[in-house]
Amino acid sequence: MGLSLTVLGCATPYPSTDNPCSGYLVSHGDTRVWMDAGTGTLGPLQQHTSLEALDAIWISHLHADHSADLLTAYYALLFADVERAPIPLYGPPGIADRLAGFLTNGPQRSPIEDAFAVTELDDGHQTAIGTLRLTTAAVEHGIPAFGVRIEADGGSLTYSGDTAPCPSLVELARGTDVLLCEAESAEKTPDMAHHTPEDAGETATAARAKRLIVTHVGRFLTPQEAVTRAGTRYAGRIDYAAPGTTFTAG
Template sequence: MGLDLTVLGCATPYPSTDNPCSGYLVSHGDTRLWMDAGTGTLGPLQRHTRLEDLDAIWISHLHADHSADLLTTYYALLFADVERDRIPLYGPPGIADRLATFLTNGPQRSPVEDAFEITELHHGHKTAVGSLRLTTAAVEHGIPAFGVRIEAAGASLTYSGDTAPCRNLTELASGTDVLLCESESAVKTSDMAHHTPEDAGETATAAGARRLVITHVGRFLTPQEAVTRASARYSGPIDHAAPGVTFSVG
């Protein structure tokens, strides 16, 4: 019984015909965690688990390519054929009102709390979801944004979310078995809010990560280009988070 990471999608900033935006399923035994709910990820999620069996949702930040499918999930939970209690939802401060604003076009606030049991994240937040232990750290993306380390049965997975290289992420990923790190920027700029592939390699090296999985590659790079560039700064094994692939962690 291992810790598994299934890629639902990793496109940015909009889905392609065969790749939804950011979304991942983390599973261990009977525990199922949906990590980021980017545009189009609710569909492939259901290839692997029913919403009735989902233990929680964790959202790194509120850009649409990481959170938009929360809106359709709300309708599924309240107005369709899904029968279950509220899904625990972990996300940045203000997530409830942001969802309600999108779902409301009238004087009454949408009752998002009827669908989700909402917990706002903060730096250092710790919780357990089934057999998974989650530790959250604030990262640098220009808006409230978080990375997460997930541990189970002696294995560890660290997810960067969207962020520029930062100490909090490196410390969060220290000694991790797998670092799932975004690589959206093709080149460094003065207003960087993302990793370049080289940055991803440097973060993995600094953290002592045992394996690097490149994800959220910008549209001006191919996945292979991103992997090749990251390998110049990291000597361990590197993969690309291709949609539909499942990685065994640890």
């Protein structure tokens, strides 16, 4: 089986009735990575795999719509029917203490490390998870935030996370088979921290990406509007990251 991406959800900044927040399952062979754990994504994750079978979790940044279900996963891992060693968790600096700050309700810090084996990301971080190779790059979101390029068997998938247009994302996505790029903003503002759909098209064009999937579409846009607007700046294939859809790379 090739490199695949299953959309668990892509809503922002809160889940809708049929769309959890940002979360994706990246799979290749027997390797499975939960990429972003936004509000409501743990449920649909279990339609495709279990917490026991996950090889790792990768978190782009610590806004709740990309990380809140780490809190529910913590309870599943330590206080329910899940039996396994701590899940490798890759995330921004301070992720363990942020989780502990929410979960601790007494004199002793919650044992985050009993549930997660934490590795803090930095710009240029590289790691192998099963058959996958991950390269992380810092992006521009006003807080520590990262995009990731995932490669296996000659296929490549690049995920923007949340970010304004930036050279580091273009470089990370150079020649990628699939660019999963956020398109949250309906219009440009002076303090942009996201892509507009046109920006997503421009990033895909600049990176010479072979395919663009727009995700994290804001609530003042429809998915079709986002796809159409991105298409004014990118001539390749464009799809919307509809929940439940599986895409392949390579």
